[in-house]
Amino acid sequence: MSLTVDRLRVYYQTLYGDVKALDGVTFGIKDGEIMGLAGESGCGKTTLSNALILMRPPMKYLEGKVYLDNEEIPVWDTDQMNPIRFAKISIVPQYAMNAMNPTRKIGKMIAELLEARRIRSTEVTAELKRRLDLVGLSHDVLKMYPIELSGGMKQRMVMVISTLLNPSLLIADEITSALDVSTQRAVAEMLVEFRDCKIVKSMIIVTHDISILYQIADSILVMYAGKLVEKAATEVIIHQPRHPYTRLLIASLPKVGIQHDQKQLVGIPGNPPLLLNPPVGCRFRERCPLAYEKCIEEPPFIEIEPNHYTACWKEIEGHASA
Amino acid sequence: MKTQKKKNEFLYFASRNKKLLIGASIIALFLLLALFGPLLTKTPPFAFANPLGATPPSSKYWLGTTFFGQDVFSQFVNGLRATFIVGLIGGGMGTLIGIVIGFAAGYRGGMVDEILSVLTNIVLVIPTLAVLLIIAAYLEVRSIATQCIFIGLTAWPWVARAVRAQTFSLRTRDFVDLARMSGMKPTRIIATEIAPNMMSYLLMVFILQFGGAILTAATLDFIGLGPTNAISLGLMMQLAVLWGALQLEIWWWFVPPGLAITALVGSLYIMNVGLDEVFNPKLREL
């Protein structure tokens, strides 16, 4: 296992109480796995990715363990995380386009970044140039200021910087959502290439756009209201989802070529619960067409088929009786 | 629920902000003194009450008397009143003119903005004090009111610039477009859609103008261009210095007005920093 997360619970402190944004999640990512993390806004997917890399107030660690390559990492301690961050777990931030210091030439900025990690920049120059070739950027960009690069070029540059130290795990947070479709495809395919070249061992791609995940992810983890809903191989999630939420979500996505007079799609009625004071039991209960008495208890997230996990009483009971 | 929540949130942070509380208490104290102090005086500020001339503070003359035997307490509380009037009217005028020009330039944009910006910049670069000096020197009788007008007419450019920038950014918000698509007239859009979103900001601008007006007035008074028919804190200091209070060590003559001006302006700025922390969630400490 590249990454194992065990009962991780992270809340946000606010004036009105704790927002239970990540309420006990357990999952693993295999070596070489690209896992898509999908869910609607406020479901906790960004909290999860931030928790793995930088847990800053108002985020509050409650419990849970995180193992990277079978070693426990102290996610709750920002200081102890310093040597791990960027070197073992790295992130391509959501607003990568603006993540670079505008007053520094890119090459100088990278050198400073490496120095902060006590790595001499000359040691990695050759590798840096190889990486630039890989993403199709000319070596001249190192002498340029970030403003001289187009959006897609900046995105690729940030990807090169984030992966320069060959991290075990790379988190990509909504990196394609601000891009145009044609650039989006190039960036997404580049992520796969990074994995294929063994630059990064495994990857979490956080996005609300499931169709992107269908193109590049090996597995998809669906979250809802701070809880894990379902995890399985991409094909399984898209074509045979088991949790009612995943099913409704997939069914609501328009396919290219479908017109409303041919096939009327429907959304999911209702809204996600507020996480300040979430309902007991299954958090999807109130919007779920299949909800029954049992759902007042919290469903465990268990493996109903090999490598197919879900948290739904209907599936668990069906699985038990079968 | 939102306003309630919002108000509560404002009160919550306001009541916990030491800077705001300290600043506001000092201002309130002086304000009370300015309002009710003149009622406690036995003689008018310029009356030669004490035939002994300069005497230190005593039970009869709480803050002593001047070189001419005038009651310093009477001068002080009446001067304080004048200071508040200058701050309120002068600062208020500056704020008002600045807001109107800022709104017009920021909302209209284009030609209107260019013309108003040029005007703003011209007034901004004019050496205000020099102009005030010249005008003040030409006037035979100078009152607190004329001082207010001078200050109001010269202090607005900073407000105009700040309001213009804020209006610019609010104008591009979709709810303003929506109001325009409802056929609302521009003045109404500014008054009902844009201004309410800037209330906290405008309050802070006014406080800064208030403090600025007090300082400018004190400066004018001190260099001898103060009111000719009334007392003010700056005038007290000027007279004290003029009649050698420093050399004669009549400290009770110049310390109260000096201290009051410093404390007032200081507290206003501290209050402003506090308000900024209350209104701006980024500066709040949880």
Added chain:
Amino acid sequence: MLALKEVSKTYRIGTFGGKELHAVRNVSFDVKPGEVVALIGESGSGKSTIGKMILRLIGTSAGSIQFQGEDIAAFDHARMKEYYRKIQGVFQDPFSSFNPIFKADRIFGIIRDEFYPRIGEKEWQEKVNVSLTAVGLNPEHVLNKYPHQLSGGQLQRFLIARALLLDINFLVADEIISMLDASTRIDVLNLLSDLKARGLAILFITHDLSLANYISERAIILYRGCIAEMGNIQTVFNHPLHPYTRLLMASVPRLDKKWEEPVSVVDGREATLDGCPFYGRCPVADKTLGCDRFQPPLAEVEPNHWVSCYHYPVGKINLR
């Protein structure tokens, strides 16, 4: 009903306004009553600028926009108000469309003050309720609340309900679902198709091809302020001709098909203002055709299918 005639929008940028930014260049199209037209483009393609010009929130630099044969630029305040009675818009960010310090229903109150000053309280309530019900909201659940207490989807419906209070026959929907979550966005999309069934014409501005395809009849593909391709949406989607449209179609992530053979992306070729706007990224650009020097005209290469590309001269079209 609504026609754009060679509309352009130029912004002056740079320190002294010395540079010009051509946000929209010579765009002409029309929208017929009850028609849904998708205006598709990437960010910076000028699609939102066109929407704002139609709503006269910004002026045009050249060309004219005509509503029922009249140039809207000439309208005075009173005529403008009548125009807004017929044409309304809904924008991308539902939260930015509401003044955060007031209750959400205030947008209805404004409509009442401006357009129905003499209507009785009871009659007005009835009208609001009808309008809210039409967009699938329960008046009891959504009235008297602050914007942050409602979800993005509810707010977008609220804004559509506001437009329905007027007797509109044209709606500019600018990216209205791109900020909504997947589970609610389809309902708003279905609502638009209901409105279309009631005879409303819609300009559906979007960057998302699958959403555009779902409800529209006609597609206009914009690239850098120019129309690259325009026609019946099925034709444009199934037989894209312009190299840019083809690139879009090959890049769009689908749920039923994985990306096929790699697309050739050209990056960094210098494009001039006079040449084809797509010259800088075009894989089939050909200097001998003049792609780098002259902007290709928008030509009707087959009935109701217009393309701006020298590879498709009128009458000489090969549909593979």
